[in-house]
Amino acid sequence: MNFRRSHKRNFSKESAPAETVTLRMERMAQGGDALTHLQDGRVCFVSGALTGELAEVVLSQNKKDFAKGFAKRILEPSEFRTEPQCPFYGKCGGCSMEHATFEFQLEAYRKSIEELFRRFAKTELPASWKIHSGKPYGYRNRARLVRIGKGWGFRETQSHNVIPVAQCKVLTPALNKALAANTFPNVPELSVFDNGSGKISYYYKGMSPAEFEKCAMNSVQIGDAKISMDSACFFQSNLEVLPELVETVKKAAGTGEYLIDLFSGVGFFATVLKKNFKKIVTVEREGKALFHANKNVPEAHNVSSPAEDWLAQNDASGADVLIVDPPRTGLPSSALEAIAKANPKKWIYISCDPSTLARDFRLLSENFGYKILNAEGFAFYPQTPHFEMFLELKRV
Numbered sequence: 490m491n492f493r494r495s496h497k498r499n500f501s502k503e504s505a506p507a508e509t510v511t512l513r514m515e516r517m518a519q520g521g522d523a524l525t526h527l528q529d530g531r532v533c534f535v536s537g538a539l540t541g542e543l544a545e546v547v548l549s550q551n552k553k554d555f556a557k558g559f560a561k562r563i564l565e566p567s568e569f570r571t572e573p574q575c576p577f578y579g580k581c582g583g584c585s586m587e588h589a590t591f592e593f594q595l596e597a598y599r600k601s602i603e604e605l606f607r608r609f610a611k612t613e614l615p616a617s618w619k620i621h622s623g624k625p626y627g628y629r630n631r632a633r634l635v636r637i638g639k640g641w642g643f644r645e646t647q648s649h650n651v652i653p654v655a656q657c658k659v660l661t662p663a664l665n666k667a668l669a670a671n672t673f674p675n676v677p678e679l680s681v682f683d684n685g686s687g688k689i690s691y692y693y694k695g696m697s698p699a700e701f702e703k704c705a706m707n708s709v710q711i712g713d714a715k716i717s718m719d720s721a722c723f724f725q726s727n728l729e730v731l732p733e734l735v736e737t738v739k740k741a742a743g744t745g746e747y748l749i750d751l752f753s754g755v756g757f758f759a760t761v762l763k764k765n766f767k768k769i770v771t772v773e774r775e776g777k778a779l780f781h782a783n784k785n786v787p788e789a790h791n792v793s794s795p796a797e798d799w800l801a802q803n804d805a806s807g808a809d810v811l812i813v814d815p816p817r818t819g820l821p822s823s824a825l826e827a828i829a830k831a832n833p834k835k836w837i838y839i840s841c842d843p844s845t846l847a848r849d850f851r852l853l854s855e856n857f858g859y860k861i862l863n864a865e866g867f868a869f870y871p872q873t874p875h876f877e878m879f880l881e882l883k884r885v
Protein backbone atom coordinates (compact mmCIF):
# COMPACT_ATOMS: atom_id res chain seq x y z
CA MET A 490 0.00 0.00 0.00
CA ASN A 491 1.47 3.31 -1.00
CA PHE A 492 1.13 6.04 1.51
CA ARG A 493 0.21 8.55 -1.13
CA ARG A 494 0.02 11.83 0.66
CA SER A 495 3.31 12.33 2.36
CA HIS A 496 4.10 13.46 5.86
CA LYS A 497 7.44 14.85 4.81
CA ARG A 498 6.45 18.33 5.79
CA ASN A 499 7.87 18.32 9.29
CA PHE A 500 11.13 16.79 8.40
CA SER A 501 12.17 17.56 4.85
CA LYS A 502 14.86 20.11 5.68
CA GLU A 503 16.59 18.04 8.29
CA SER A 504 17.53 14.86 6.48
CA ALA A 505 20.74 14.55 4.54
CA PRO A 506 20.88 11.79 3.42
CA ALA A 507 17.76 10.16 4.84
CA GLU A 508 17.95 6.54 5.92
CA THR A 509 14.95 4.25 5.27
CA VAL A 510 14.10 1.46 7.68
CA THR A 511 11.22 -0.99 8.01
CA LEU A 512 9.52 -0.76 11.38
CA ARG A 513 6.51 -2.20 13.19
CA MET A 514 4.55 0.48 15.10
CA GLU A 515 4.07 -0.24 18.81
CA ARG A 516 1.56 2.38 19.93
CA MET A 517 0.39 5.95 19.38
CA ALA A 518 2.27 8.74 21.13
CA GLN A 519 0.59 11.88 22.39
CA GLY A 520 0.74 14.31 19.47
CA GLY A 521 -0.46 11.89 16.77
CA ASP A 522 2.76 10.09 15.74
CA ALA A 523 3.17 6.33 16.09
CA LEU A 524 5.90 5.24 18.48
CA THR A 525 8.32 2.39 17.93
CA HIS A 526 11.96 1.48 18.61
CA LEU A 527 14.95 1.32 16.31
CA GLN A 528 17.28 -1.67 16.42
CA ASP A 529 19.71 0.27 18.61
CA GLY A 530 16.96 0.73 21.20
CA ARG A 531 16.17 4.39 20.55
CA VAL A 532 12.55 5.50 20.49
CA CYS A 533 11.36 6.53 17.05
CA PHE A 534 8.32 8.74 16.39
CA VAL A 535 6.72 8.08 13.02
CA SER A 536 4.19 10.43 11.46
CA GLY A 537 1.50 8.99 9.21
CA ALA A 538 1.53 5.51 10.79
CA LEU A 539 -0.79 3.70 13.18
CA THR A 540 -0.41 1.16 15.98
CA GLY A 541 0.47 -2.31 14.66
CA GLU A 542 1.36 -1.19 11.13
CA LEU A 543 4.51 -2.29 9.36
CA ALA A 544 5.91 0.69 7.48
CA GLU A 545 8.87 1.84 5.47
CA VAL A 546 10.03 4.80 7.45
CA VAL A 547 12.29 7.60 6.28
CA LEU A 548 14.35 8.75 9.25
CA SER A 549 14.65 12.47 9.18
CA GLN A 550 15.89 13.32 12.66
CA ASN A 551 18.56 11.26 14.34
CA LYS A 552 19.15 12.44 17.88
CA LYS A 553 21.19 10.75 20.60
CA ASP A 554 18.12 9.58 22.53
CA PHE A 555 15.43 9.37 19.88
CA ALA A 556 14.68 9.57 16.17
CA LYS A 557 11.84 10.90 14.06
CA GLY A 558 10.61 9.87 10.66
CA PHE A 559 7.64 9.61 8.37
CA ALA A 560 5.90 6.61 6.87
CA LYS A 561 6.81 6.51 3.21
CA ARG A 562 4.98 3.26 2.50
CA ILE A 563 2.60 1.23 4.61
CA LEU A 564 3.46 -2.45 4.10
CA GLU A 565 0.82 -3.86 6.46
CA PRO A 566 -2.02 -1.42 7.08
CA SER A 567 -4.09 -1.26 10.26
CA GLU A 568 -7.77 -2.15 10.08
CA PHE A 569 -8.32 1.37 11.47
CA ARG A 570 -6.59 3.06 8.54
CA THR A 571 -8.90 5.08 6.36
CA GLU A 572 -8.53 7.20 3.25
CA PRO A 573 -8.10 10.89 4.20
CA GLN A 574 -11.08 12.85 2.91
CA CYS A 575 -9.27 16.14 2.50
CA PRO A 576 -7.23 16.79 -0.66
CA PHE A 577 -4.86 18.94 1.42
CA TYR A 578 -4.12 16.24 4.00
CA GLY A 579 -0.41 16.23 4.82
CA LYS A 580 0.00 19.76 3.50
CA CYS A 581 -2.18 22.20 5.36
CA GLY A 582 -1.09 20.69 8.67
CA GLY A 583 -4.50 20.94 10.27
CA CYS A 584 -5.81 17.37 10.20
CA SER A 585 -2.79 15.09 10.57
CA MET A 586 -4.89 12.21 12.01
CA GLU A 587 -7.21 11.91 9.03
CA HIS A 588 -5.67 8.58 8.00
CA ALA A 589 -7.22 6.98 11.14
CA THR A 590 -10.88 6.24 11.79
CA PHE A 591 -12.51 8.48 14.40
CA GLU A 592 -12.95 5.43 16.64
CA PHE A 593 -9.18 4.89 16.51
CA GLN A 594 -8.49 8.58 17.14
CA LEU A 595 -10.60 8.55 20.33
CA GLU A 596 -8.81 5.45 21.61
CA ALA A 597 -5.44 6.96 20.67
CA TYR A 598 -6.22 10.11 22.70
CA ARG A 599 -7.15 7.94 25.68
CA LYS A 600 -4.16 5.61 25.60
CA SER A 601 -1.53 8.22 24.75
CA ILE A 602 -2.72 10.61 27.49
CA GLU A 603 -2.84 7.81 30.06
CA GLU A 604 0.74 6.91 29.10
CA LEU A 605 1.80 10.56 29.26
CA PHE A 606 0.55 10.89 32.82
CA ARG A 607 2.00 7.50 33.78
CA ARG A 608 5.45 8.33 32.44
CA PHE A 609 5.81 12.02 33.12
CA ALA A 610 3.60 12.58 36.14
CA LYS A 611 3.92 9.10 37.69
CA THR A 612 0.14 9.12 38.02
CA GLU A 613 -2.67 6.90 36.81
CA LEU A 614 -5.67 8.80 35.49
CA PRO A 615 -8.91 7.64 37.14
CA ALA A 616 -10.01 4.33 35.57
CA SER A 617 -12.37 4.70 32.56
CA TRP A 618 -12.19 8.49 32.59
CA LYS A 619 -14.86 9.76 30.24
CA ILE A 620 -14.17 11.19 26.79
CA HIS A 621 -16.91 13.43 25.38
CA SER A 622 -17.13 13.64 21.61
CA GLY A 623 -19.33 14.97 18.83
CA LYS A 624 -19.17 15.00 15.04
CA PRO A 625 -15.88 13.94 13.45
CA TYR A 626 -16.26 16.57 10.69
CA GLY A 627 -18.09 19.88 10.28
CA TYR A 628 -17.47 20.93 13.89
CA ARG A 629 -15.00 23.79 13.82
CA ASN A 630 -16.68 27.13 14.34
CA ARG A 631 -13.72 29.44 13.90
CA ALA A 632 -10.82 29.79 11.48
CA ARG A 633 -8.04 32.11 10.46
CA LEU A 634 -8.07 32.60 6.70
CA VAL A 635 -5.31 33.94 4.50
CA ARG A 636 -6.06 35.70 1.21
CA ILE A 637 -4.81 33.94 -1.91
CA GLY A 638 -5.88 35.26 -5.29
CA LYS A 639 -9.59 35.91 -5.14
CA GLY A 640 -10.20 33.23 -2.55
CA TRP A 641 -8.93 32.07 0.82
CA GLY A 642 -6.53 29.51 2.15
CA PHE A 643 -4.70 28.19 5.19
CA ARG A 644 -1.02 28.56 5.91
CA GLU A 645 0.97 25.38 5.20
CA THR A 646 2.62 23.78 8.25
CA GLN A 647 5.90 25.42 9.23
CA SER A 648 6.04 27.63 6.18
CA HIS A 649 4.67 30.86 4.78
CA ASN A 650 3.05 29.09 1.83
CA VAL A 651 -0.68 29.39 1.62
CA ILE A 652 -2.82 26.50 0.37
CA PRO A 653 -6.00 27.64 -1.35
CA VAL A 654 -8.93 25.97 0.37
CA ALA A 655 -12.31 26.32 -1.29
CA GLN A 656 -13.90 24.11 1.37
CA CYS A 657 -12.63 22.57 4.61
CA LYS A 658 -14.17 19.38 5.96
CA VAL A 659 -13.75 20.20 9.63
CA LEU A 660 -15.32 23.67 9.41
CA THR A 661 -19.02 24.03 10.16
CA PRO A 662 -21.40 23.94 7.16
CA ALA A 663 -22.18 27.64 7.77
CA LEU A 664 -18.49 28.60 7.54
CA ASN A 665 -18.07 26.51 4.38
CA LYS A 666 -21.10 28.23 2.89
CA ALA A 667 -19.62 31.62 3.73
CA LEU A 668 -16.28 30.55 2.20
CA ALA A 669 -18.06 29.52 -1.00
CA ALA A 670 -20.08 32.75 -1.17
CA ASN A 671 -16.91 34.72 -0.43
CA THR A 672 -18.55 37.96 0.52
CA PHE A 673 -15.82 38.68 3.05
CA PRO A 674 -13.70 41.84 2.60
CA ASN A 675 -10.55 41.60 0.49
CA VAL A 676 -7.91 41.74 3.24
CA PRO A 677 -4.68 39.73 3.78
CA GLU A 678 -5.90 37.80 6.85
CA LEU A 679 -9.30 37.27 8.39
CA SER A 680 -10.55 35.60 11.59
CA VAL A 681 -14.02 34.18 11.07
CA PHE A 682 -16.45 32.86 13.68
CA ASP A 683 -19.75 30.96 13.38
CA ASN A 684 -21.86 31.38 16.53
CA GLY A 685 -23.90 28.27 15.76
CA SER A 686 -27.16 30.25 15.61
CA GLY A 687 -26.88 31.85 12.20
CA LYS A 688 -24.40 34.67 12.71
CA ILE A 689 -20.99 34.61 11.08
CA SER A 690 -18.70 37.39 12.26
CA TYR A 691 -15.20 38.33 11.15
CA TYR A 692 -12.26 40.43 12.20
CA TYR A 693 -9.25 41.78 10.37
CA LYS A 694 -6.45 44.10 11.48
CA GLY A 695 -7.21 47.73 10.79
CA MET A 696 -10.99 47.38 10.90
CA SER A 697 -12.80 50.65 11.64
CA PRO A 698 -14.68 50.82 14.98
CA ALA A 699 -17.99 51.04 13.08
CA GLU A 700 -17.22 47.93 11.03
CA PHE A 701 -15.97 46.13 14.15
CA GLU A 702 -19.26 46.86 15.90
CA LYS A 703 -21.26 45.62 12.91
CA CYS A 704 -19.18 42.68 11.66
CA ALA A 705 -16.86 41.44 14.45
CA MET A 706 -19.23 41.49 17.42
CA ASN A 707 -21.07 38.27 18.14
CA SER A 708 -22.57 36.22 20.96
CA VAL A 709 -22.91 32.52 21.73
CA GLN A 710 -25.81 30.85 23.49
CA ILE A 711 -24.70 28.16 25.94
CA GLY A 712 -27.69 26.78 27.83
CA ASP A 713 -29.41 29.80 29.34
CA ALA A 714 -26.30 31.99 29.10
CA LYS A 715 -25.81 34.38 26.17
CA ILE A 716 -22.11 35.07 26.02
CA SER A 717 -20.86 38.25 24.37
CA MET A 718 -17.67 37.88 22.31
CA ASP A 719 -16.07 39.10 19.09
CA SER A 720 -14.08 37.50 16.29
CA ALA A 721 -10.80 39.02 17.50
CA CYS A 722 -10.81 37.41 20.93
CA PHE A 723 -10.43 33.82 22.08
CA PHE A 724 -13.46 31.58 22.05
CA GLN A 725 -13.69 27.77 22.09
CA SER A 726 -13.90 26.21 18.63
CA ASN A 727 -16.26 23.24 19.06
CA LEU A 728 -19.70 24.53 20.03
CA GLU A 729 -21.23 21.06 19.81
CA VAL A 730 -19.11 19.54 22.60
CA LEU A 731 -18.55 22.77 24.60
CA PRO A 732 -21.85 22.47 26.56
CA GLU A 733 -20.60 19.13 27.91
CA LEU A 734 -17.45 20.80 29.22
CA VAL A 735 -19.64 23.50 30.77
CA GLU A 736 -21.80 20.86 32.49
CA THR A 737 -18.70 19.05 33.77
CA VAL A 738 -17.30 22.30 35.20
CA LYS A 739 -20.67 23.25 36.73
CA LYS A 740 -20.97 19.87 38.41
CA ALA A 741 -17.43 20.02 39.79
CA ALA A 742 -17.70 23.66 40.92
CA GLY A 743 -21.04 23.32 42.70
CA THR A 744 -21.93 26.40 44.72
CA GLY A 745 -19.96 28.61 47.07
CA GLU A 746 -19.03 32.10 48.17
CA TYR A 747 -15.96 32.93 46.10
CA LEU A 748 -15.03 31.94 42.53
CA ILE A 749 -11.77 32.86 40.78
CA ASP A 750 -11.68 32.36 36.99
CA LEU A 751 -8.11 32.74 35.69
CA PHE A 752 -7.23 32.89 31.95
CA SER A 753 -10.88 33.81 31.64
CA GLY A 754 -11.14 35.13 28.06
CA VAL A 755 -14.51 36.86 27.83
CA GLY A 756 -15.30 35.63 31.36
CA PHE A 757 -16.53 32.35 29.93
CA PHE A 758 -16.64 30.05 32.96
CA ALA A 759 -17.59 32.87 35.33
CA THR A 760 -20.61 33.59 33.12
CA VAL A 761 -21.95 30.06 33.22
CA LEU A 762 -21.28 29.79 36.98
CA LYS A 763 -22.29 33.25 38.11
CA LYS A 764 -25.59 32.24 39.70
CA ASN A 765 -23.75 29.86 42.04
CA PHE A 766 -21.25 32.27 43.62
CA LYS A 767 -21.54 35.54 45.58
CA LYS A 768 -18.09 36.94 44.86
CA ILE A 769 -16.37 36.43 41.48
CA VAL A 770 -13.02 37.56 40.09
CA THR A 771 -12.00 36.99 36.45
CA VAL A 772 -8.43 37.57 35.25
CA GLU A 773 -7.45 37.74 31.58
CA ARG A 774 -4.32 39.16 29.97
CA GLU A 775 -5.90 40.19 26.66
CA GLY A 776 -7.20 43.72 27.31
CA LYS A 777 -9.85 43.59 24.59
CA ALA A 778 -11.68 40.74 26.31
CA LEU A 779 -12.44 42.96 29.33
CA PHE A 780 -15.28 44.69 27.49
CA HIS A 781 -17.06 41.35 27.10
CA ALA A 782 -16.26 40.14 30.62
CA ASN A 783 -17.85 43.32 32.00
CA LYS A 784 -20.91 42.66 29.85
CA ASN A 785 -21.09 38.92 30.59
CA VAL A 786 -20.43 39.05 34.34
CA PRO A 787 -21.06 42.65 35.42
CA GLU A 788 -21.34 41.49 39.04
CA ALA A 789 -17.71 40.22 38.97
CA HIS A 790 -14.48 42.06 39.55
CA ASN A 791 -13.03 41.64 36.03
CA VAL A 792 -9.30 42.23 35.88
CA SER A 793 -7.15 42.80 32.81
CA SER A 794 -3.77 41.39 33.82
CA PRO A 795 -1.46 38.41 33.43
CA ALA A 796 -2.75 35.81 35.91
CA GLU A 797 0.72 35.41 37.42
CA ASP A 798 0.86 39.15 38.24
CA TRP A 799 -2.60 39.12 39.78
CA LEU A 800 -1.66 36.09 41.86
CA ALA A 801 1.53 37.81 43.04
CA GLN A 802 -0.52 40.70 44.38
CA ASN A 803 -3.65 38.95 45.61
CA ASP A 804 -4.36 36.14 48.00
CA ALA A 805 -6.33 33.35 46.31
CA SER A 806 -6.53 31.25 49.46
CA GLY A 807 -10.12 32.15 50.24
CA ALA A 808 -11.46 30.79 46.94
CA ASP A 809 -14.08 28.05 47.12
CA VAL A 810 -13.39 27.31 43.47
CA LEU A 811 -10.46 28.39 41.33
CA ILE A 812 -10.50 27.67 37.58
CA VAL A 813 -7.49 27.90 35.29
CA ASP A 814 -7.76 27.54 31.51
CA PRO A 815 -4.33 28.57 30.21
CA PRO A 816 -3.10 28.49 26.60
CA ARG A 817 -1.11 25.52 25.27
CA THR A 818 2.01 26.62 27.14
CA GLY A 819 0.32 25.69 30.42
CA LEU A 820 0.68 27.56 33.69
CA PRO A 821 3.53 30.02 34.22
CA SER A 822 5.56 28.47 37.06
CA SER A 823 4.96 31.40 39.41
CA ALA A 824 1.18 31.09 38.88
CA LEU A 825 1.32 27.35 39.53
CA GLU A 826 3.24 27.84 42.75
CA ALA A 827 1.02 30.69 43.97
CA ILE A 828 -2.18 28.68 43.44
CA ALA A 829 -0.71 25.54 44.98
CA LYS A 830 0.29 27.52 48.08
CA ALA A 831 -3.07 29.30 48.25
CA ASN A 832 -4.71 25.86 48.18
CA PRO A 833 -8.26 26.80 47.04
CA LYS A 834 -11.00 24.46 48.24
CA LYS A 835 -11.54 23.23 44.66
CA TRP A 836 -9.13 23.65 41.78
CA ILE A 837 -10.34 23.00 38.24
CA TYR A 838 -7.66 22.88 35.54
CA ILE A 839 -8.84 22.98 31.91
CA SER A 840 -6.15 22.41 29.34
CA CYS A 841 -5.86 22.34 25.55
CA ASP A 842 -2.46 20.59 25.71
CA PRO A 843 -2.18 17.34 27.67
CA SER A 844 1.66 17.51 27.63
CA THR A 845 1.86 20.80 29.51
CA LEU A 846 -0.98 19.63 31.75
CA ALA A 847 1.01 16.50 32.65
CA ARG A 848 4.11 18.66 33.22
CA ASP A 849 2.19 21.01 35.53
CA PHE A 850 0.49 18.17 37.36
CA ARG A 851 3.82 16.48 37.97
CA LEU A 852 5.10 19.62 39.72
CA LEU A 853 1.88 19.89 41.72
CA SER A 854 2.00 16.28 42.78
CA GLU A 855 5.74 16.12 43.57
CA ASN A 856 6.09 19.50 45.27
CA PHE A 857 2.70 20.07 46.84
CA GLY A 858 1.01 16.67 47.18
CA TYR A 859 -1.84 17.27 44.70
CA LYS A 860 -4.00 14.39 43.47
CA ILE A 861 -6.47 14.09 40.60
CA LEU A 862 -10.03 13.79 41.91
CA ASN A 863 -11.64 13.60 38.48
CA ALA A 864 -10.50 13.68 34.85
CA GLU A 865 -12.60 14.05 31.71
CA GLY A 866 -11.58 14.49 28.09
CA PHE A 867 -13.22 16.47 25.29
CA ALA A 868 -12.58 15.63 21.64
CA PHE A 869 -12.85 19.25 20.55
CA TYR A 870 -10.56 18.83 17.54
CA PRO A 871 -11.24 15.56 15.64
CA GLN A 872 -8.81 14.65 12.82
CA THR A 873 -6.07 16.52 14.71
CA PRO A 874 -3.85 15.43 17.62
CA HIS A 875 -5.19 18.28 19.78
CA PHE A 876 -7.35 17.44 22.75
CA GLU A 877 -9.04 19.23 25.64
CA MET A 878 -8.78 17.96 29.23
CA PHE A 879 -10.56 18.73 32.45
CA LEU A 880 -8.95 17.89 35.81
CA GLU A 881 -10.28 18.46 39.29
CA LEU A 882 -7.35 18.69 41.66
CA LYS A 883 -7.08 18.37 45.40
CA ARG A 884 -4.20 18.80 47.81
CA VAL A 885 -4.15 15.86 50.17
Ligand SMILES: C[S@@+](CC[C@H](N)C(=O)[O-])C[C@H]1O[C@@H](n2cnc3c(N)ncnc32)[C@H](O)[C@@H]1O
Binds near residue numbers: 725751757821
Ligand atom coordinates in the same frame (compact mmCIF):
# COMPACT_ATOMS: atom_id res chain seq x y z
C1 LIG B 1 -7.57 28.69 26.30
S1 LIG B 1 -8.06 30.34 26.42
C2 LIG B 1 -9.36 30.24 27.60
C3 LIG B 1 -10.28 31.41 27.68
C4 LIG B 1 -11.58 31.18 28.43
N1 LIG B 1 -11.38 30.47 29.67
C5 LIG B 1 -12.58 30.47 27.56
O1 LIG B 1 -12.89 29.29 27.82
O2 LIG B 1 -13.09 31.08 26.61
C6 LIG B 1 -6.71 31.01 27.28
C7 LIG B 1 -6.84 32.48 27.60
O3 LIG B 1 -5.74 32.87 28.42
C8 LIG B 1 -5.33 34.16 28.05
N2 LIG B 1 -3.95 34.28 28.56
C9 LIG B 1 -2.80 33.83 28.01
N3 LIG B 1 -1.77 34.04 28.85
C10 LIG B 1 -2.29 34.62 29.96
C11 LIG B 1 -1.73 35.05 31.20
N4 LIG B 1 -0.43 34.93 31.45
N5 LIG B 1 -2.56 35.58 32.12
C12 LIG B 1 -3.90 35.69 31.89
N6 LIG B 1 -4.47 35.33 30.73
C13 LIG B 1 -3.68 34.78 29.78
C14 LIG B 1 -5.50 34.20 26.55
O4 LIG B 1 -5.60 35.52 26.09
C15 LIG B 1 -6.81 33.40 26.40
O5 LIG B 1 -7.92 34.27 26.45
